[in-house]
Amino acid sequence: MSNNDRRLQVHTLGPTGTNCEAAAHYYLKQHNHKQSSVVLHDTLENAVDGVMANPADSLLLGCVVYPKLNEIVFRNLKSMSLQECFVMPTHRMVLAARDRSPVRTVLSHPAPVNLIEDRDYDIRLVTSNAAAALECSTGGADACITTSVAADANNLEILEDFGPVQMGFSIHVPHGTTL
Structure with missing residues (x-):
């Protein structure tokens, strides 16, 4: 075959x-x-x-x-x-949110969390970048580290673009x- x-x-x-x-x-x-x-x-x-x-x-x-x-x-x-x-x-890695409100809580998979670890955010870990976008879109946090594709699919606004890796x-x- x-x-x-x-x-x-x-x-x-x-x-x-x-x-x-x-x-x-x-x-x-x-x-x-x-x-x-x-x-x-x-x-x-x-x-x-x-x-x-x-x-x-x-x-x-x-x-x-x-x-x-x-x-x-x-x-x-x-x-x-x-x-x-x-x-x-990878897809472009981004910090995304539902809107431009102040960011206090951020969802992230453990792998890319270092992109924002030096910031004063309450970081909550999830199982994937796409899961972060999905949960963020339903109000689970103020923002998320995710892929540009998942951000777009969940109607999130890109606050910062870290680019592909x-x-x-x-x-x-x-x-x-x-x-």
Whole structure:
């Protein structure tokens, strides 16, 4: 079966608008997996479970700055292994808000929190950049660190644009799976 015919599932971090989702689509395009799909999970730990539910046709795409990627790798050594890594730019990383009101509380995934750590904000951690935008849009905080895509999708105003970041992404496959 050629890559064009194989229906591969790439399990990664969601909701829609994450850099992991963008990297998953990039990976599928680069490897000519036209009939494949991206499955989004609230955490990469849950994405591992999704991969193992259908190991013959699934892989995990992780981000090298994901806070516990080391635990995912070492806890799953008996069932999956790191196959490859690649680098691509993320979506533009932004500080976004519902409006231009003063910012006191900010939602952020742990990975990009250093973009604002030197500021006097009450920072609350969430599971992804896109989850930060979604929760911010419903009043969960004054602002969030997120991707430009997630900010736009949630009708948030960009207060500061940090630009794209060259980022590493990892591909993990169940033992016995060939890509």
